[in-house]
Amino acid sequence: MLVTGGAGFVGSHLVERLLRRGDAVTVIDDLSTGSRPNLALAQSAAPGSGSLEFVHGRLSDTLSAWGRPAASFAEVYHLAAAVGVKLIMQRPVESIENNVAETAALFRWLTSGPGPKPVTLLASSSEVYGKGVKSPFSEDDDVLYGPTTVARWSYAASKALDEHMALACHTHAGVPVVVARLFNTVGPRQIGHYGMVLPTFVSAALAGTDLPVYGDGRQSRCFCDVRDVVIALTDLLAAPACHGRVFNVGSNQSITIADLAGLVCRVLGSASGIAPVPYREAYGEGYEDLRQRQPDLSRISAAIGWSPRIDLPSTIRDLAAALTASPPDMKVSPASSALLSGGAHP
Numbered sequence: 001m002l003v004t005g006g007a008g009f010v011g012s013h014l015v016e017r018l019l020r021r022g023d024a025v026t027v028i029d030d031l032s033t034g035s036r037p038n039l040a041l042a043q044s045a046a047p048g049s050g051s052l053e054f055v056h057g058r059l060s061d062t063l064s065a066w067g068r069p070a071a072s073f074a075e076v077y078h079l080a081a082a083v084g085v086k087l088i089m090q091r092p093v094e095s096i097e098n099n100v101a102e103t104a105a106l107f108r109w110l111t112s113g114p115g116p117k118p119v120t121l122l123a124s125s126s127e128v129y130g131k132g133v134k135s136p137f138s139e140d141d142d143v144l145y146g147p148t149t150v151a152r153w154s155y156a157a158s159k160a161l162d163e164h165m166a167l168a169c170h171t172h173a174g175v176p177v178v179v180a181r182l183f184n185t186v187g188p189r190q191i192g193h194y195g196m197v198l199p200t201f202v203s204a205a206l207a208g209t210d211l212p213v214y215g216d217g218r219q220s221r222c223f224c225d226v227r228d229v230v231i232a233l234t235d236l237l238a239a240p241a242c243h244g245r246v247f248n249v250g251s252n253q254s255i256t257i258a259d260l261a262g263l264v265c266r267v268l269g270s271a272s273g274i275a276p277v278p279y280r281e282a283y284g285e286g287y288e289d290l291r292q293r294q295p296d297l298s299r300i301s302a303a304i305g306w307s308p309r310i311d312l313p314s315t316i317r318d319l320a321a322a323l324t325a326s327p328p329d330m331k332v333s334p335a336s337s338a339l340l341s342g343g344a345h346p
């Protein structure tokens with residue numbers, strides 16, 4: 001199994017699930033936002049099962065230097081990307097290039113070379129729906145973006161282009177593909193550096209400082225535990241009837257951001273307050289936010305019988321525990337130590 005972006009937040013939980021299954025897993029990750037401790041945690045949670053090879057490098061560079069055919073993998077999970085609106089707005093050129101060119105490189109590699117094509121999952125995003133006002137969002141809904149002069153829409157557009165590429169390779173190049181549109185995904189190992197709301201709130205509550213709530217706090221989102229999400233990802237890929245299709249993956253339980261701040265404080269017994277932050281201070285002038293974003297889960301439920309199981313208070317407690325614990329060391333097999341040191345790939 002190949003996991004791009006496997007040292008990241010969602011990727012490391014996926015790796016953990018695959019290792020528990022007993023799979024041989026190869027991760028390609030440039031550690032731009034991911035980390036070795038994430039992989040060490042995945043390994044230590046699945047002791048003695050499966051095997052892990054870690055290739056430290058940019059995806060496109062690694063694939064072009066590799067000489068390893070796509071057919072040597074049964075499944076490919078493509079998670080490597082510049083993630084989150086804040087990161088995209090801070091580093092737009094690099095992020096657009098990362099999301100578009102790196103995915104193109106992966107599909108070029110998948111479609112070239114001899115042998116059967118691995119079944120491939122593209123991790124897309126609910127951002128693809130843009131600022132449509134219909135609720136909940138269904139997979140075949142029209143999408144609505146703001147103008148190209150507003151930088152935040154570049155994340156949505158880049159992910160939409162990735163979806164087109166994946167679905168075109170399914171139809172025209174024989175790569176069995178599943179597109180998973182992830183809604184807000186939360187849980188242990190997520191960090192707040194790139195504007196992710198729950199780790200930011202949990203860190204503040206643990207530190208006893210005010211929780212920064214953007215805008216009026218009445219915008220709502222649905223938060224799904226990453227450990228539920230990775231079950232959906234593997235089960236979607238394992239079901240041939242899902243290939244060539246797009247699926248929403250997330251929770252359909254909505255909560256406002258102000259209520260989320262209150263819930264975090266209650267669950268963690270924190271006396272922190274709330275600090276309102278205007279959008280222009282958080283993101284700069286002209287930022288457009290969405291009032292709500294909720295997935296219609298009927299398609300995924302009918303296809304694989306999936307629905308989220310872990311409730312938000314449990315996720316908050318586990319995230320708090322993870323943020324206060326120190327990570328274990330990563331176990332390195334002799335075969336992968338050269339790759340780990342970065343010797344084989346830039």
Ligand SMILES: NC(=O)c1ccc[n+]([C@@H]2O[C@H](COP(=O)([O-])OP(=O)(O)OC[C@H]3O[C@@H](n4cnc5c(N)ncnc54)[C@H](O)[C@@H]3O)[C@@H](O)[C@H]2O)c1
Binds near residue numbers: 008082098102
């Ligand atoms: N976390 C969420 O709420 C969420 C929501 C919607 C979609 N997604 C999608 O899920 C996927 C994983 O997101 P995440 O939250 O785990 O983010 P993350 O930043 O933790 O993971 C991305 C990983 O990809 C790696 N990476 C980035 N560009 C790379 C490149 N060119 N070559 C090699 N490695 C590279 C990073 O180092 C990181 O480990 C992304 O595709 C993202 O768009 C996540």
